[in-house]
Amino acid sequence: MKDTKTRKIARHVILALLALASMALSWIIWTNPARYERAKQVSTEKVQSNQVSRDMSDVILPTQVIYTNSNQKQTLINSSKKSLSKAIINELSKWKLESSTRVSRGNKERFLDYASMTRSLMLKYPSNVTGQILSSVYDQKMDTNTEVSQIVINLDRKNEFFLLDDKTYDVYQIKVTKQSLKSLRKIVKNNDQEYGVKEKIMNHKLINDYPDSIEVPYYSFLINKESSSVFTANLLTDTDADSIDTKKVKDGTEYVTANNAKRLLIQNDGSATFNDTSKNNGKNGDLKTNIEKSFYQMKQLGVQVDNMRYFNFHPSQYQAEFRDYVGGFPIFNNDGLGTIKVSRQSSELTTAFSIYNLDVPVPTSENNKELPSTETILNQLELNGIDTKKIEDIDVGYDWSGKVSANSTVELEPTWYIKYRGDWTSYRDLIS
Amino acid sequence: MDFRRIEVIFIIVFAILNAYLFGSYWQYQLESGTVSSTSSSRNTTILKEMRNDQITYMPLSNTKSSGYYASAKVDTSLKNDLKRLIDQDARVSGDKIYSTLADPVTINVKQPQKTLNAFVKNRNNIIFGSQYTYNVNLSNSTQIVYTQMIDGRPVYSKAGQLIFYVNGAQEVTGYTQGHLANQEQLREESDLISQTRAVTWLYQYNEIPNNSKIEWAELGYTNLLTTDNGVVYVPTWIIGIKSKSSTGIETKRINAFSGVLIKKDSEASESTKTVQQVVDSVSSSSEEASSASGETARISTALNSASSNSSADTTSGSSVTSSASTGSSAITSQSSSSGANSESE
Numbered sequence: 001m002k003d004t005k006t007r008k009i010a011r012h013v014i015l016a017l018l019a020l021a022s023m024a025l026s027w028i029i030w031t032n033p034a035r036y037e038r039a040k041q042v043s044t045e046k047v048q049s050n051q052v053s054r055d056m057s058d059v060i061l062p063t064q065v066i067y068t069n070s071n072q073k074q075t076l077i078n079s080s081k082k083s084l085s086k087a088i089i090n091e092l093s094k095w096k097l098e099s100s101t102r103v104s105r106g107n108k109e110r111f112l113d114y115a116s117m118t119r120s121l122m123l124k125y126p127s128n129v130t131g132q133i134l135s136s137v138y139d140q141k142m143d144t145n146t147e148v149s150q151i152v153i154n155l156d157r158k159n160e161f162f163l164l165d166d167k168t169y170d171v172y173q174i175k176v177t178k179q180s181l182k183s184l185r186k187i188v189k190n191n192d193q194e195y196g197v198k199e200k201i202m203n204h205k206l207i208n209d210y211p212d213s214i215e216v217p218y219y220s221f222l223i224n225k226e227s228s229s230v231f232t233a234n235l236l237t238d239t240d241a242d243s244i245d246t247k248k249v250k251d252g253t254e255y256v257t258a259n260n261a262k263r264l265l266i267q268n269d270g271s272a273t274f275n276d277t278s279k280n281n282g283k284n285g286d287l288k289t290n291i292e293k294s295f296y297q298m299k300q301l302g303v304q305v306d307n308m309r310y311f312n313f314h315p316s317q318y319q320a321e322f323r324d325y326v327g328g329f330p331i332f333n334n335d336g337l338g339t340i341k342v343s344r345q346s347s348e349l350t351t352a353f354s355i356y357n358l359d360v361p362v363p364t365s366e367n368n369k370e371l372p373s374t375e376t377i378l379n380q381l382e383l384n385g386i387d388t389k390k391i392e393d394i395d396v397g398y399d400w401s402g403k404v405s406a407n408s409t410v411e412l413e414p415t416w417y418i419k420y421r422g423d424w425t426s427y428r429d430l431i432s
Numbered sequence: 433m434d435f436r437r438i439e440v441i442f443i444i445v446f447a448i449l450n451a452y453l454f455g456s457y458w459q460y461q462l463e464s465g466t467v468s469s470t471s472s473s474r475n476t477t478i479l480k481e482m483r484n485d486q487i488t489y490m491p492l493s494n495t496k497s498s499g500y501y502a503s504a505k506v507d508t509s510l511k512n513d514l515k516r517l518i519d520q521d522a523r524v525s526g527d528k529i530y531s532t533l534a535d536p537v538t539i540n541v542k543q544p545q546k547t548l549n550a551f552v553k554n555r556n557n558i559i560f561g562s563q564y565t566y567n568v569n570l571s572n573s574t575q576i577v578y579t580q581m582i583d584g585r586p587v588y589s590k591a592g593q594l595i596f597y598v599n600g601a602q603e604v605t606g607y608t609q610g611h612l613a614n615q616e617q618l619r620e621e622s623d624l625i626s627q628t629r630a631v632t633w634l635y636q637y638n639e640i641p642n643n644s645k646i647e648w649a650e651l652g653y654t655n656l657l658t659t660d661n662g663v664v665y666v667p668t669w670i671i672g673i674k675s676k677s678s679t680g681i682e683t684k685r686i687n688a689f690s691g692v693l694i695k696k697d698s699e700a701s702e703s704t705k706t707v708q709q710v711v712d713s714v715s716s717s718s719e720e721a722s723s724a725s726g727e728t729a730r731i732s733t734a735l736n737s738a739s740s741n742s743s744a745d746t747t748s749g750s751s752v753t754s755s756a757s758t759g760s761s762a763i764t765s766q767s768s769s770s771g772a773n774s775e776s777e
Contacts, residue, residue, distance in 0.1 A: 011439050015446065361619045363616065
């Protein structure tokens, strides 16, 4: 067989290709994440507090829904049977949200026009999220990464879908396809609690102004105490260090991994702090990264997050705060119960939480409580020497007070809460 | 010439190497595919283990439904409606009606509801009868159970049940009835775990004996805790297991929100049995009725204390269950690591 020139070249080429292919394949296999996934899988099978797995879409949710009718009359609507915001989000996930256009920039009046658009539905977030977060929560491909504090949807006209940011007064319109407004109108009809409101701006924050006094229901819950073993298993055991030091300290118990990288302090009053220095968190990143990473850290705790909602972000500490909500209003506790705070400093991750949480709802003996109008409260505050210009936010909230112990019930009392000098304080505490 | 041969050998070797590398790459891809769908694959793995343990089961559903915490009050005013009942000797004790029928109703044990549905709906036979629905899972040849419904699902708690007693001649001789009033939804609806997940949890808690059959798994509502303002009911998967060694069906309960095992108070069910015997004795001899009713009262007080114990048990259950869940997770990680071992072998 004569070795022609073409054959020779073909052989060289084939050999070179095969050699390159084997190198490429080796590289892919060595760097394939699946290799590590398998090792990781064992550690993710942890004490997940037995919950139906909760997604970001169950926690990063709008907390209030405002309906504006054809006469521009606004109501905060709620349903005690089915979560309205979850139902609306489920509906939105079926739509296709695409490109965005800015329709208003930095104009307070125009911003308010959008916020009180006739026949519209407004979804309010307690604190800004971003377009990318919405894209991932609603399963969308929006091209914007603007910050969003409210979403406004016109119930009659298609393609009137707006993202609002009350920090900048910017409004973005989103192009929507596959939109079904009929089912949205149906969901809105399902409400059984209504409070008359007027959306107003107060210090760059869109607030609910309740022009009349309102009747707000009480709620009762059984308090559940999570055993410390759940947290040591979830937070400390996935390291290479197989031993955990347990130390009694002055006001609690401290659990430390052998390499000192992770420590969990559970105090006698039920508050707990988890410090993790084992990972380099890198640059602190944007809001989206912070919210997402904080959410996953919160999820790691394995506690029940049924009532938890994304509540706030403190840029100075890179701290995301999640808080318990009931009936569309936040729950506040002076000892920090009912919140989970995740701070992501570049070399340290700190999670503050509590081993007590609101578990099972129980019937309450109290009926509704009447709360005075927003104006009355603001006037009262002014009379008591509070500088109302420094008020950042004001809304109804639930007061969780009294002694906590496992399996005791707590009655949550509705009352006015004011965000003053950066902190939420009850009306009672603020004037005293 | 030699160079050509070497080159050909190299081509063959590289071809074989590439085939091998591609094969293993493909396998990694497949595995990472299963990793991403962990929850369903985990269920499949557990179901496989169950089959290895000779546990058989009916087709299980992965459909997710929703449910809510409900509250209700034990009806304490049944006494006022007793006079409406005709042709029966009925008395109220411990918030339950104990009644003996003057004319026993003959039924077909296989399909008792055919005769009894009409009987139950008649307000002169059963108080609030239209609220009760026949429950095939709880009924057997000696008792036929009707339950009240919450959110269209049966109440698996004696306080919301109507239990008919059947004698050897296939006749209904009497009944006991508990009634729940003021049903309310406490919180918004929330997702529940699927039927498959409930059964696999139960297996992971080591509550399904080998060589047994899961006959049914139904969503119902069970008593979670009792407060001053009423009883809290929680959506629950109730799973009926028939073990090869015994004849009866044993029921197990899984909290459908959390997947936690709900321990039943055995004491309470035993004392109910005694009440049933007492009712039987009441129906057999009316002379002894007076003394027996005294006994019923005593037993029902015992029952009450037992049920208050059981509520204490369920509340303290959370600590028990968290340790149980730790155990189960140990099982899960074990099973997944053993899976990894078998793959590497």
